[in-house]
Amino acid sequence: MLDRLPQRVQVYEVGPRDGLQNEPGFIPTEDKVRLVRALIDAGLPRVEITSFVNPRWIPALADADHVAAALEAYEGPAILTALVPNERGLDRALDHGMREVAVFMSASESHNQRNINKTRAETYDAFAPVFARCAAVGVAVRAYVSVVWGCPYEGEVAAAEVLEVTRRLIELGAYQISLGDTIGVGNPAQTRRILDAVLNEVPVERVALHMHDTRGAALANCLVGLEMGVTTFDASLGGLGGCPYAPGASGNLATEDLVNMLHGMGIETGVDLDRLVDAALLVEQLVGRPLTGRALKALVAARQTRRRSSE
Amino acid sequence: MLDRLPQRVQVYEVGPRDGLQNEPGFIPTEDKVRLVRALIDAGLPRVEITSFVNPRWIPALADADHVAAALEAYEGPAILTALVPNERGLDRALDHGMREVAVFMSASESHNQRNINKTRAETYDAFAPVFARCAAVGVAVRAYVSVVWGCPYEGEVAAAEVLEVTRRLIELGAYQISLGDTIGVGNPAQTRRILDAVLNEVPVERVALHMHDTRGAALANCLVGLEMGVTTFDASLGGLGGCPYAPGASGNLATEDLVNMLHGMGIETGVDLDRLVDAALLVEQLVGRPLTGRALKALVAARQTRRRSSE
Numbered sequence: 053m054l055d056r057l058p059q060r061v062q063v064y065e066v067g068p069r070d071g072l073q074n075e076p077g078f079i080p081t082e083d084k085v086r087l088v089r090a091l092i093d094a095g096l097p098r099v100e101i102t103s104f105v106n107p108r109w110i111p112a113l114a115d116a117d118h119v120a121a122a123l124e125a126y127e128g129p130a131i132l133t134a135l136v137p138n139e140r141g142l143d144r145a146l147d148h149g150m151r152e153v154a155v156f157m158s159a160s161e162s163h164n165q166r167n168i169n170k171t172r173a174e175t176y177d178a179f180a181p182v183f184a185r186c187a188a189v190g191v192a193v194r195a196y197v198s199v200v201w202g203c204p205y206e207g208e209v210a211a212a213e214v215l216e217v218t219r220r221l222i223e224l225g226a227y228q229i230s231l232g233d234t235i236g237v238g239n240p241a242q243t244r245r246i247l248d249a250v251l252n253e254v255p256v257e258r259v260a261l262h263m264h265d266t267r268g269a270a271l272a273n274c275l276v277g278l279e280m281g282v283t284t285f286d287a288s289l290g291g292l293g294g295c296p297y298a299p300g301a302s303g304n305l306a307t308e309d310l311v312n313m314l315h316g317m318g319i320e321t322g323v324d325l326d327r328l329v330d331a332a333l334l335v336e337q338l339v340g341r342p343l344t345g346r347a348l349k350a351l352v353a354a355r356q357t358r359r360r361s362s363e
Numbered sequence: 364m365l366d367r368l369p370q371r372v373q374v375y376e377v378g379p380r381d382g383l384q385n386e387p388g389f390i391p392t393e394d395k396v397r398l399v400r401a402l403i404d405a406g407l408p409r410v411e412i413t414s415f416v417n418p419r420w421i422p423a424l425a426d427a428d429h430v431a432a433a434l435e436a437y438e439g440p441a442i443l444t445a446l447v448p449n450e451r452g453l454d455r456a457l458d459h460g461m462r463e464v465a466v467f468m469s470a471s472e473s474h475n476q477r478n479i480n481k482t483r484a485e486t487y488d489a490f491a492p493v494f495a496r497c498a499a500v501g502v503a504v505r506a507y508v509s510v511v512w513g514c515p516y517e518g519e520v521a522a523a524e525v526l527e528v529t530r531r532l533i534e535l536g537a538y539q540i541s542l543g544d545t546i547g548v549g550n551p552a553q554t555r556r557i558l559d560a561v562l563n564e565v566p567v568e569r570v571a572l573h574m575h576d577t578r579g580a581a582l583a584n585c586l587v588g589l590e591m592g593v594t595t596f597d598a599s600l601g602g603l604g605g606c607p608y609a610p611g612a613s614g615n616l617a618t619e620d621l622v623n624m625l626h627g628m629g630i631e632t633g634v635d636l637d638r639l640v641d642a643a644l645l646v647e648q649l650v651g652r653p654l655t656g657r658a659l660k661a662l663v664a665a666r667q668t669r670r671r672s673s674e
Contacts, residue, residue: 053364053555053587053590053591054551054552054555054587057552236661237627238627239624239627239628240365240586240624240628241365241368241627241628241629242627242628244364244365265579265657266657266658266661267620267623267624267657267658267661268576268579268581268582268617268620268623268624268656268657268658269582269620269623269624269627270579271579271580271582271583272582272583272585272586272624274583275551275583275586275587276364276365276586279364280364301657301660301661301664302657306579309578309579309580312578312579312580313550313551313578313579313580313583316548316549316550316552316553316580317550317551317552317553318552345579346576346577346578346579346612346613347577347578347579349612349613350547350577350578350612353612
């Protein structure tokens with residue numbers, strides 16, 4: 053194993069959107085913008101900065117327009133993107149000159165209906181004009197597929213269903229499908245089965261993995277993806293977000309954990325791990341509690357040791 | 364990858380020894396014994412119950428003789444074992460009828476000297492009578508090798524040095540060598556290199572992995588071991604112990620995280636995950652704080668949901 057690892061991987065940062073969307077306290081717009089800038093400075097190539105959903109659904113991101121407006125003038129190597137649930141969301145994203153957006157649906161019928169109040173078939177229909185308009189103006193569309201490794205209502209989801217949803221989203225025009233382990237139940241054998249099914253039909257560069265570390269296996273699952281040629285992995289700074297069960301419980305895979313492992317394996321990401329730690333410490337300050345990422349504490353301790361020994 | 368996974372794995376539980384040895388508060392003997400019994404009840408096949416070191420070194424385990432005495436009458440499927448640093452420790456273990464003991468040293472010269480105040484060469488000499496006496500009375504000896512994935516004084520340790528220490532310990536008579544990532548810096552590519560070197564000479568059944576989850580990659584490293592045929596993995600209930608850097612930082616791989624992933628992959632362990640959760644909750648009560656294991660919180664939440672829905 054590990055004989056044919058990719059030389060370079062793209063880390064897709066979801067912290068400012070997926071991470072902050074569940075925060076009980078409202079983070080001021082200027083702090084959100086500082087966070088996005090810190091992530092860009094750390095070398096993240098793609099950063100999801102907010103979600104253009106109805107503020108009644110996600111009050112924590114009610115300032116999506118202000119965040120996007122503050123970053124409109126940004127011209128740099130990073131691609132800033134945002135979640136859009138529908139055409140109204142897309143209108144707002146386009147108003148702010150976003151070059152990329154992301155849509156989302158679920159692999160299972162039950163979760164899709166409960167989460168976005170549509171059948172999967174209705175969802176494709178609703179997405180069609182979003183994709184068409186994006187294609188017309190040259191805006192790239194990414195698609196998230198939730199509960200791929202397990203659904204809270206249906207349990208395990210058949211690989212054939214995952215493949216069907218993936219196929220439909222690619223036909224609609226998604227440049228990449230991010231397969232998500234929303235409830236963090238995935239194990240490496242299952243990851244192998246799911247990717248076997250999907251990659252049998254879909255080119256590997258169009259597949260991303262969005263693993264949650266709820267049960268500690270996120271990086272083990274990513275390792276299977278790496279081995280099978282996947283080169284885009286989603287992560288959230290400090291492990292912020294991703295519906296944790298309880299205080300201290302973890303959801304999203306922490307960006308530092310992912311980058312630290314990849315760099316250790318000699319896989320390039322373009323991310324400066326030290327600056328990433330700075331960004332994570334900023335988030336801890338903004339949310340007022342320690343984050344759940346594993347590597348963060350060790351990296352901060354190592355930095356303190358270095359500073360003491362250089363004094 | 365994952366085409367030739369073992370059907371069954373042995374989880375070697377180090378919580379009562381490696382986990383508790385760093386506890387600032389002294390856990391009463393009867394509670395330690397309760398914990399060992401809870402682990403046996405959960406189906407753990409091997410449990411390291413204490414360490415027969417000088418109580419001045421590890422005051423948390425000053426009651427090693429009492430713990431061992433209370434468990435002397437145990438006759439069941441589990442093998443109870445204990446750490447012995449030297450012949451005096453062995454005397455105490457034999458006094459209590461232990462059928463298995465474990466010795467420890469470091470892969471790097473500097474860590475070995477600082478940790479046990481001997482060169483590696485002197486350590487082999489000091490171990491010789493311990494192994495000889497164990498062989499004479501039919502007591503199995505396991506050997507831990509620390510800092511295999513990295514040494515706090517020397518950095519990365521050459522695979523050739525790891526192999527040399529492993530070879531010497533096997534020549535002395537160790538039935539199994541537990542390779543430890545003491546500071547939790549290991550990554551899967553490195554695990555592959557280390558195991559390639561060791562397994563080139565040492566039969567795989569004589570090798571165990573003792574991974575730390577300090578940077579979130581413990582299960583990814585275990586996955587490499589599984590893929591390469593390793594079938595014994597050390598873990599500590601709830602992730603207790605293993606020199607965490609800071610409150611909330613993690614050290615040892617949590618037994619629940621390991622067992623949960625293995626079961627998900629269809630690999631048998633003989634462990635009852637629900638009873639393991641009970642044992643972990645007992646530890647949280649004994650140490651008076653939440654443990655750092657990832658799966659524990661999710662498993663407890665799932666249990667509460669099940670109970671509510673069956674009411």
